[in-house]
Amino acid sequence: EAGVTQFPSHSVIEKGQTVTLRCDPISGHDNLYWYRRVMGKEIKFLLHFVKESKQDESGMPNNRFLAERTGGTYSTLKVQPAELEDSGVYFCASSQRRLAGVASTDTQYFGPGTRLTVL
Amino acid sequence: RKEVEQDPGPFNVPEGATVAFNCTYSNSASQSFFWYRQDCRKEPKLLMSVYSSGNEDGRFTAQLNRASQYISLLIRDSKLSDSATYLCVGGYNQGGKLIFGQGTELSVKP
Numbered sequence: 001e002a003g004v005t006q007f008p009s010h011s012v013i014e015k016g017q018t019v020t021l022r023c024d025p026i027s028g029h030d031n032l033y034w035y036r037r038v039m040g041k042e043i044k045f046l047l048h049f050v051k052e053s054k055q056d057e058s059g060m061p062n063n064r065f066l067a068e069r070t071g072g073t074y075s076t077l078k079v080q081p082a083e084l085e086d087s088g089v090y091f092c093a094s095s096q097r098r099l100a101g102v103a104s105t106d107t108q109y110f111g112p113g114t115r116l117t118v119l
Numbered sequence: 120r121k122e123v124e125q126d127p128g129p130f131n132v133p134e135g136a137t138v139a140f141n142c143t144y145s146n147s148a149s150q151s152f153f154w155y156r157q158d159c160r161k162e163p164k165l166l167m168s169v170y171s172s173g174n175e176d177g178r179f180t181a182q183l184n185r186a187s188q189y190i191s192l193l194i195r196d197s198k199l200s201d202s203a204t205y206l207c208v209g210g211y212n213q214g215g216k217l218i219f220g221q222g223t224e225l226s227v228k229p
Contacts, residue, residue, distance in 0.1 A: 004162075033216065033217075035217075035219075041221070042121070042123075042219045042220060042221040042222070043163070043206070043219040044219070045216040045217065045218070048215065048216055055215075056215065056216055058216075059216065091162060091163070093217075106151065106210065107165055107168075108165075108217060109165075110162035110163050110164070111162060112161065112162050113162055
């Protein structure tokens, strides 16, 4: 079974430009999450989709970040315009639909991340 | 104060040693806990879930103490391949967001 995939693996852009990150979750996983790790800091939650709906977007830093998951399959995270502090590694994770009493359905599987550098 | 706190290390231990990592969390609303392992420049991977009753998986034992808001991971008979960063992670609602500690770096030497 294919894991979570992310594209691109690396992106180097200049301040003020736009970048779009893509995440393809594990097939059949309803839950999709975006996280970010800024250098020297812990991994932080950005938002959570259940299918195509935003379940929790409390971690989105500001309105320069826009996440979508049309059709409930892959997701995109757009940063427009990018700022220097947006540099970091952006991870996507997915988990299947939660089944009551089955703890393993909560397991979040992470993609390899997109390393974003804003110059 | 961070919601999940860990000693960043590094822990440098010889092969065969037993090493213990500790983690504390501040939000009593956290419902589930995990240890993830992250190799250099790779994604986090689930090592094990943590239960109040304690759980063991081979050389790894995890324990949760809700009264003290404390989580531990014990690695016995360390292998070179155990070298990685170990992330203490809390979850609020089943299926919801994860809260990560900064990670504890482990280096196992020959």
